[in-house]
Amino acid sequence: MAKDDKQKSLLETLGESQVWKSIIRSGVPKTRRQRMHAILGSVFLHLHPARLPKHAVKVGYTWCMGGLSFFLFVLLTITGILLMFYYRPTVEYAYTDIIDLTEQVPLGIMRELHRWAAHAMVLVVWLHMLRVFMTGSYKPPREFNWGVGVLLMTLTMFLSFTGYLLPWDQLAIWAVTVGTNMARAHPFIGHEGPGASLLAIGDINLVHMGSDIRFALLGGRFVGEATLLRFYVLHCIAVPFIAMIFMAVHFWRIRKDGGISGPL
Amino acid sequence: MIDTFKSVIDALSAPTVSFTLLTVFTPLVFPPTDWFDKVNRKLGIWRLWTKPGLWAGMGFLTFFFVVGYFDPNFHITLTKADNFPIVLMVYSMFFFIWLGMSKAYVNDERIEQGLKPTEYNDPDDKVLVWPDLVYIEFIALILFMVFLIVWSILVAAPLEEPANPASTPNPSKAPWYFLGLQEMLVYFDPWLAGIVFPMFIIFGMMAIPYIDMNPKGSGYYSFKERRIGICIFMYGWLILWLFLIVIGTFFRGPNWNFFGPFEYWDPHKVVPLNNVNLSEYFWVKMFNTGLPSNIMLRESIGFVVVFAYMFMFPIFLAKTWFKDLFEKIGPVRYTSLMLFGLSMFSLPIKMYLRWFFNLKYIIAIPEWFFNI
Structure with missing residues (x-):
């Protein structure tokens, strides 16, 4: 249908308004130039280059797994913040707050969304790694970024692990007890680890149950009040903070190492 | 008929049997040398990476889980809300390994004929990220979000009794993604299984690009050009990591004793401990x-x-x-x-x-x- 010259669509009118132009400088992306500018001018989208080789936009090549990992991280941050409104990390309240969350919040699926997205993120990150391995994308010049990715995968699992304790139910404390019991066997710095008895002054052991790496992780001799607070802080602040730094490096290096991998 | 299937699966899933079978099959499924490749062709294992192979594999997994769902014993472990990710893992890993390998086989043939891999395109012929990629990302995001919301509505997040340090559940299991490490504890002490080997896994993975000096197969799916590397990786990742997770989740019952998926978790099962140094x-x-x-x-x-x-x-x-x-x-x-x-x-x-x-x-x- 031919368009009347004088009649502009709502989008076009908006696109020429001062407000729109102040936000998106190039107007509604229609021409090739405007479309490139839509990417370059956006702080979020300019993570991407303006143009890509054809294979890079094929789901069959990338499986979308890297993007979905990031999406899940964002989703988990948002649902996590909402959960923090209701949750108090103390032995007294933690469990009842979770009950409260299930029973009192109308239509509440935030906890479900958070938990299932967390499990899904572990899987999606593994699949991302599988894709990168199968396409040989870790090969030079992307060796360093593969290493960053391995650390991010480790952080993903550690994030999931620290979150596992927070509901403070039987599932939580025993899974974390099993997991953190390993730390007592850490060579030299765990009290049941090889070499720990070497770190002694005379008869006084420096590494014992009240001073080893497990004690530092748990804030006590067993999983208790201090552990809950520690894991809460690790889960909500410390590990996401570290993960965000590594993610920034990871994304930056994709571009700096020549963009998405592809055959030459 | 179903009972025979169940007892066969129970017998096969014993770590001694299943682990041996998988160890033998890994180099046959991902042949690292010409000899293994010949056996692979002769036995027709390569057909796994064709469409019928996909349907057969998916069909078997579905049959296994459907039978498991209606089995009184397997039902208990299978329907634990936190175990659903393992079912998802089994399906998705099979599908994506299939996808990667079938693409690799197509490229292998092209390279043999002197053609460029399917991913190749003219460097001057590029597409715009807006809208070509942004829309795909948006659709992927929406679909995944819908999947998560449906999952969240259908399955409640698990919440057991309040934490009680005085009552230890039997078995006590770590979160599912660490069950491979917990399974390793059967064979190694915690300082190795819990500390040294996890460190080695992390550093070993980071070392892959520096050790693998094969310049071929960068940026496209391929198998033949990198077959030794892929075979070792698949053994470590698929068998020593993912399969141990499956064992730890589905086959380990009270006292960390082995139970076939369709067996009753008898807490009084007696297993002789006669190990000798x-x-x-x-x-x-x-x-x-x-x-x-x-x-x-x-x-x-x-x-x-x-x-x-x-x-x-x-x-x-x-x-x-x-x-x-x-x-x-x-x-x-x-x-x-x-x-x-x-x-x-x-x-x-x-x-x-x-x-x-x-x-x-x-x-x-x-x-x-x-x-x-």
Whole structure:
């Protein structure tokens, strides 16, 4: 249908308004130039280059797994913040707050969304790694970024692990007890680890149950009040903070190492 | 009929059987040499990466889980809300390995004919990210969000009784993604299974791009050009990581005893613990003397074995079969490859030593918490 010259669509009118132009400088992306500018001018989208080789936009090549990992991280941050409104990390309240969350919040699926997205993120990150391995994308010049990715995968699992304790139910404390019991066997710095008895002054052991790496992780001799607070802080602040730094490096290096991998 | 299927699966899933089968099949499914490739072709295993292979695999998994769902015993583990990710893992890993391998086979054929891989396109012929990529990302995001919301509505997040430090559940399991490590605890002490090997997994993975000097297969799916690397990776990742997770989740019941998926988790199942240390084999059984009181003398045989495996064996290999490899990649890469590779293969080796000889520890110094 031919368009009347004088009649502009709502989008076009908006696109020429001062407000729109102040936000998106190039107007509604229609021409090739405007479309490139839509990417370059956006702080979020300019993570991407303006143009890509054809294979890079094929789901069959990338499986979308890297993007979905990031999406899940964002989703988990948002649902996590909402959960923090209701949750108090103390032995007294933690469990009842979770009950409260299930029973009192109308239509509440935030906890479900958070938990299932967390499990899904572990899987999606593994699949991302599988894709990168199968396409040989870790090969030079992307060796360093593969290493960053391995650390991010480790952080993903550690994030999931620290979150596992927070509901403070039987599932939580025993899974974390099993997991953190390993730390007592850490060579030299765990009290049941090889070499720990070497770190002694005379008869006084420096590494014992009240001073080893497990004690530092748990804030006590067993999983208790201090552990809950520690894991809460690790889960909500410390590990996401570290993960965000590594993610920034990871994304930056994709571009700096020549963009998405592809055959030459 | 179904009962036969169940008892066959129960028998097959015993770690001794299933692990052996998977270890034998890994080099046949991902053939690292021409000989394995020939066997793979002859047995028709390559058909796994065709469409019928996908349907057969998906069909078998679905049959297994459907039968499991209606089985009174498997139903209990299968329907635990936190175990659903494992079902998802089994399906998605199979599908995506299939996808990667089938694409790799297509590219392998193209490369043999002298063509470029399917991913190749003219460097000047690019597409715009807006809208071509942004829309795909948006759709992927929406679809995944819908999937998560449906999952969240249908399955409530698990919440058991309030934490009670006085009552230990049996079995106590770590979160599912660490169950491979917990399964390793059967064969190694926590300082290895819980600390050293996880560190080696992380550093070993980070070392892959530096050790793998094969420049081929960068940026497209391929198998033949990188078959040794893919075979080793798949063994480590698929068998020693993912399959151990499946064992830990579905096949480990009270007291961490093995139970087939369709077996009842009997907390009173008696499993004889008759494992013997290497030093006892050496001093008591071979020489009919007591264990020497000097720890180093007592465990000397174990130290010799470990030293031979980790230090002499690589030198021996470097002078014989791996001579070309050693010259190609140099001493630093070779040492890392051997350190991480031999550590990885020490797990199946220890498993078989345990199963065949009831070997508990190669070096057993509980006085220093140093058991290998």
